[in-house]
Amino acid sequence: MAEQHAPAPRDPAPYDALLLLSFGGPEGPDDVVPFLENVTRGRGIPKERLKEVGQHYFLFGGVSPINAQNRALLDALRKDFAGAGLDLPVYWGNRNWAPYLTDTLREMVLDGRRRVAVLATSAYASYSGCRQYRENLADALSALEAEGLPLPRVDKLRHYFNHPGFIGPMVEGVLASLADLPEDVRADAHLAFTTHSIPDAAADGSGPVAEHGRGGAYVKQHLDVARVIVDAVREETGVAHPWRLVYQSRSGAPHIPWLEPDICDHLEELHGEGVPAAVMVPIGFVSDHMEVLYDLDTEATAKAAELGLPVRRSATVGADPRFAAAIRDLLLERAAAERGKAVERCALGELGPSHDLCPIGCCPARSERPAAAGADSPYA
Structure with missing residues (x-):
């Protein structure tokens, strides 16, 4: 398969950080039920039922591999950025387990980060794969606002299923x-x-x-x-x-x-x-x-x-260096677009590159909740 890569600019401005946003998972037997309580919060599922569901995790010692895989991807991203001469810090936050998204965003704010590109570990459009992450970002921003902290602007990078x-x-x-x-x-x-x-x-x-x-x-x-x-x-x-x-x-x-x-x-x-x-x-x-x-x-x-x-x-993409390079491409193309530059976007197949900004009505919420990084975001 011939892969066409447009020459990418190396300037990450206006972004001063990249946030890897993921689902999270337990890292020991004692974490399993609390983790599942986080995942199912608000659904009224009894703890006994969660223990039954948790058997999948207990078969693997109560450890989900997802956090270790995210650490590997973080390492791959940092190596790729360094090799490309891209001086940009990479942070990591999860929806359902430590490191929690709100804690990571707070750390970023205290480190002086004010314009953050976000890469979610979900490549496709759906409520759970996109809008719910945007709702999580809005919840985290609301929490920081209640603490009196300055709010960073967060921009979710486009869907990369066809990169x-x-x-x-x-x-x-x-x-x-x-x-x-x-x-x-x-x-x-x-x-x-x-x-x-x-x-x-x-x-x-x-x-x-x-x-x-x-x-x-x-x-x-x-x-x-x-x-x-x-x-x-x-x-x-x-x-x-x-x-x-x-x-x-x-x-x-x-x-x-x-x-x-x-x-x-x-x-x-x-x-x-x-x-x-x-x-x-x-x-x-x-x-x-x-x-x-x-x-x-x-x-x-x-x-x-x-x-x-x-x-x-067959294998998933994981921390493959080509995927790390793709994330760099996505970051730099969005940065150039935010600066008003014309950008050639990499995409295979018939659908073309996805949108940068989720439009109103995209993957509608199950209930009325604010979501960041979209046309309907209260945090512009």
């Missing part, structure tokens, strides 16, 4: 997984592109209003990424592998429709059709966090073994 630095490592991961399959099943292997299932209603309302409809921007963006990867794999191997977008990690009430099919159901379907092998490609996830380790590496892999279906799971 070459995000897609390239995933293509490489699919090729490696195919090569790892037995030779006699490799050419006929199916590709199962997986992402987090969300309620149908949330998917239908994802993205700007013009993109609302069945599946919304959330499904369209994933399908576009899958097509790009399939085309790149065909260019490399000469094989056009059959593929489908499927879902995982569903939660919530069973009577509410969520995106389907589930990955395990899909594997059963493939087996029933006589498909000889499959590669699970987690395009919806930035790193190998718990939902990848449990839902794919544990649950779906066990289902495949039960069926006698050879499967491999």
Whole structure:
């Protein structure tokens, strides 16, 4: 796959810091239930039920890998910035566990940071993948305002699902997984592109209003990424592998429709059709966090073994240096745009680069809550 990178300016102005904003996860058995209480706050879920859900974490010693992966990405970003001559500090804050977003923003303010670019570890448009992070930013700014601290301006960088630095490592991961399959099943292997299932209603309302409809921007963006990867794999191997977008990690009430099919159901379907092998490609996830380790590496892999279906799971992007360089590209293009410069934006596929500023009505909230870094932000 040919990757086209526009020459990037090296001036980060007006930004004086980058904030890596992520989900967070427990780092020991005692953290699991408090972490899940943070995740589900306001939903009235009993503690006993949270303990049941926490069994996924207890299987891995009560530790989610996401914080370690964010530390690795921080290190990769700092190395990339230094290598590119970009003198910009990088901070890290989480939605649901330490280091908490409000604490990190307070630290940034006390360090004198006043204009902050924000990179969320979610590449696609959806309420939980975009607007909820913007609501978290507004909550943190409100807390700092109540403390009498000066408020920084925060700008969330655009969705990067179709950036070459995000897609390239995933293509490489699919090729490696195919090569790892037995030779006699490799050419006929199916590709199962997986992402987090969300309620149908949330998917239908994802993205700007013009993109609302069945599946919304959330499904369209994933399908576009899958097509790009399939085309790149065909260019490399000469094989056009059959593929489908499927879902995982569903939660919530069973009577509410969520995106389907589930990955395990899909594997059963493939087996029933006589498909000889499959590669699970987690395009919806930035790193190998718990939902990848449990839902794919544990649950779906066990289902495949039960069926006698050879499967491999391709790698997520994680802290790949190409992804770190992509984040630098996103930061510098936004900085140039904020200075009024014309910018060539990197994007593969048919959808083109996403918007810088979330418009009104984009991924609407479940309830009325202020959100930063958008056209409707009270913190301009």
